[in-house]
Amino acid sequence: MTQQWTRALTAASLALIATGSLAQTPKLPAETFAKHSEYLSAELSPNGDYVAAITSEGEKLSLSLIHLDGGFETKMVRLGPKEAVSNTTWTSDNRIVIAKASQGGYLGDLPRANGELMATNADAEKSLYLYGYNNARGRDQGFGQVIHVIDDAPGEVLVSVSEYQSRASERETVILRMNTITGSRREIERMNFAGGVMADHNAVPRFILANDEKDEPEIHYRKSASDKGWAMLPKTIAGYSFSPLYFEKDNNIVIAAISDHKEPDALYRVDLAQGTRTKLIGNPDFEIGGMLYAGFDRRPFGVFYNTGKPSVQYLDPNSEWAQLHAALMKQFPGEMLNFTSFSKNDRKLIFTVYSDRHPGAYYLFDRDAKKIKLLFEAQSWVDPKLMASRRPVEFQAKDGTKLYGVLTVPNGVQGPQPMVVLPHGGPYDIKDDWSYDADAQFLANRGYAVLQVNFRGSGGRGVNFVESGYRQWGKLIQDDIADGAKWAIAQNIADGKRVCIYGASFGGYSALMNPIRYPDLYRCAIGYVGVYDLSTEWKAGDTNDTVQGRRFLERVIGHDPAELDAQSPAKHADALTLPVMLIHGKDDWRVPMEQFDALSTALKGHGIGFESIVKNGEGHGYYKLENRVEVYDRIDAFLQRYNAPK
Template identity: 40%
Template sequence: MHRKSFARLSLALAFAVAAPVAMAQQIPVTDFAKYADLDEVALSPTGEYIALAVPSVDGKETNLQIVKLADGSTVKTLRFGQESHVMGVTWTDDDQITVARAKRYPGEEFLRNTGQLMATNLTGDKQRTLFAYVLDDGTKRGRNKDLGSAYLEKVLDKEPGKVLVNFYCWEMDCGEDGDTVVFKVDTRTGTRQEVERIKDGDVSSSLVFDTDGIARIAYSEESDGTPKLSYRATATSAWAPLPKSIAGYHLVGGVFAEDNNTLYARVSDEGEATQLYKIDVAAGTRTKMVNREGVNVGTIMTATRKEVPFGVTYTSPSPAVQYFDNNSEWAKLHNALLQRFKGKMVYFLDFTRDDSKVLFWTSGDRDMGNYYVLDRANGNKITQVGARAPWFEGKALAAMKPIEFTTRDGVKLYGYYTAPVGGGAGPKPLVVMPHGGPFAVFDAWGFDRDVQFLASRGYGVLQVNYRGSGGRGHKFIQQAYKEWGGMIQNDITDGVKYAIDQKLADPDRICMYGGSFGGYSALMQPILNPGMYKCAIGYVGVYDLPLLNSSKESEDESVERFFLRSLGTDAASLGKLSPAKRAGEVKVPVMLVHGKADGNVGMNQFRAMDGALKDAGNPAETFLGAGEGHGFSNPENIAELYRRMEAFLDKHIGPNAKVATSP
């Protein structure tokens, strides 16, 4: 679809259920390598306009497009600098929008906020930089010299155009230890007023605000990584340590009710998975609302312009919704949308001031995401206003099935198995795909390009949320510290055995593929399990742990401390857990892929593994991406990587894997 006509054509589509797929056709490699057509959508307070963050085809730029909702006409398309990205699109008044400048990191689907804020009116003739640090250019001094990072926290509806901004000072640049400053900012004029300054030594910077915009909960970390929590019992109280009666270990985020005393928040008392509590902040008491045994509470769902909490969603280990009151107005509406969009999750995003229009988003394991506006004043009419990947519509994609199994030492783990498209019954050639991290990252139910590509080529895909993964509390993460080559690998192995026992995997056709820590696992697994795998693909992987440890000594103190805790410092032990040091034990064909500009896992890791395999008489197939970092970002390189992976896999666990027929 042509970029200029994107918004107009999307708006012209009345929502209809997609026609069933008559024949499964192999999806072109390039479809999996494209950037999404759309990153974000925001609905204006009046409901007259939507604002869209629209990426360029090459992914090098994301612009702001303002569209009139009634007829889909484009009011303005705005750029905020050459090769600049925008995210966090927020309407601060009826005709005023604030965005964050962002950066697209290689290997990541979504943008990352850089801590700079910009604002514009509808027509773009009054663009303004609110917060930024602009370098001097020759003899020209950069106008903005904000020594820190700014994040929009709250729109103040009672003061049109004004917002609260959380400003994190760079250490020693503003304040003794790098303070956190809350500003009230007029997005029309750029003027700012300091509301309060929080000393880093007292409390921290991650804040929860009540409905009046008063910071009430503050979160930081101690030097050992444990949470440090402070609170204000009332809006006028001084900061004090959060009592254990509210949260024994951690409190994550939270939403205040209109009384500015009732807080809905995710709480952990001893490092276990979070549960949702309704908290009386002044009294220091709480009532459990919902929980899902052994997994963190997901997103707190809110409704109306005033953000009234009405339930939670989960995507792990399987998609689910829990409402506080099934008979509430918003629970009924949300549930009706779930029934309308079967097999997908539904999220409310924006409401007009009178709550007559609702912007919502749907997504699923076979859907990258679609945006719709619900008009409650017009018979709940639904209009599609944007699709992230319209080129997949009507094409056969694979269902991601949640699985669970018990490890050799009796721990229940979760994961996902995605069967090949149209593969029929019986064991399938399997690609085991461990996620990166290894700590705090986790696989969740939803659209995954790699998974869908592999399934479209006839392969089953296994993902295991091994110990150390996120989503199940800090204890679950911490127990896998210093277990890169031990407990974590055992968990992955037990997952593979489960897939074999359940007749999901053909035991004679299994390959490993993973990125970063997943790349480490891809090379470590054949060492630990001789004969289990027929090949391995390491993507931007870590292969030499002593080398990795030494590289982290140049990072900031918090990163260095984390690696000391989670990896250890015994060079001899780390060497025994390094695939590059044990290359002679890798008895399977190997493919190594790396970005030449990888600043996270450097080329020295690739060279160590590649050289060791050559010395062992088992040279790897290699693919190096020029200009690529920790994961490829150029669609042409991504497509080429997929082509090479397909050929490599078909050679070693195919060729019958490529059969694709009607589902």
């Protein structure tokens, strides 16, 4: 039987072991929390000589190519105007593919992947455009992504292309074999459905993860590499959802995350030839938060959970990689650690560490020399000793359902504090966890306890929990948020007479809807790029632009005018008698200005004043640093006026 072992971060290790952690923290500049991370990734080349790091240069994402044996000499790859680096994949010791992103549109200047691919050498020379609508060989009509690096053919990869069609139902998936050195390519397969593709070790596509006409998961597979056609993976194996993660060398055994009845997924060993599966590890309460991978081959050796208290679970605690991981964890008490990249001989690796107070850092570990070297901090200007502790919490909703959340309390304070409730966006399949959160740390630095509730609909607890929030925007979800605030008050964490609420996107909706439903609970409310009129979701914004988007809206808010109005803050603006601040971006396509206009017009119609920030060139969440700083400073001033710490 497979041994199982769980290593949870204890209460002691969750607290930062540092002098001064009990002292009150000085007020830090808003820029400390508003700046974008300087480094977003680090990927080791197969020979271990280079690191490719996505690097923020102001509001631009470029690529740093760092020569480890060359005195950390760095070459930069900078893309054109309104272009950014989205992702990278080494295809040989000296060649790397860059997935490009666009800036502008519904996210403003926030980069979003656009399906274009290019390649360059480790010295940033011999760059070549591989795929996309700017291809000189002819405009490509699709979204391309590297899905497999062919180990025995350096520089060659499989690229999956989701082709653009006028109707989503007509989209096809095309698999290309591409030489990233020469740019040559050939089509090896075309499927008449769209989905994510996984290939085996011999570069044979074996799984396609698609959705049916009702948006339910359906898994197409090849039982063996010799099969020409595709079949549906039997439900006795696939369950409700099936995510293949790794093929064993025999190209038959698969490690996969499976959920049978929409419960939290678990890790299984699947024998495709025999049509059997064996459960390896899982948690009945929480979904797998992420995988722990062993070596260049990336075979899973464990999982981690980040709903509730962070924890690690190894498949075999006596395995080489589990023991290495556990040993390195001891070197970074109070932090989570994950291996992210490996040299082909597995003697060098990059790992990340992070915590509730620490945005993260990237380290290089040489297993032969037994040396750990810091490569770079994600946000070098953040001093973890000055950040507040974040504590996973749990409480019961009024109907008895167990709910989880995260509590951030300012350093050096005792007794009930003024509190800001910070509901997350989404709302579906999104969650707040213990890791560093700039909003929560900013508010704690200003003297506020911060409560983040993973209400019905949140991620991390399975599809059943997500679906329990459908059509509950203004009802059960708001009750869960309010129950969390009442719990914090009952626990003497929060002063019940000094509670405000602030959130973005769906969190912005909740920031206005919760005070309408619970008028005596809050002193002020701040809505940031929020949805305020549910009927407008059907008329404006990009969600209703596609068949899938309209089906989604039908599932989660419905079409009944009376229900939409009943759950819309703009239709109950007369109840918003508390101080209100609204923040929006004029270029927001996801939650367009029509939403801001609906609520602001309604408030004015009732003679209710409010503060506002509206910026040109910003989309669904501000991206420009000066605007992000202004938002924090204005929020600070607003809260000081209406809910100032003593």
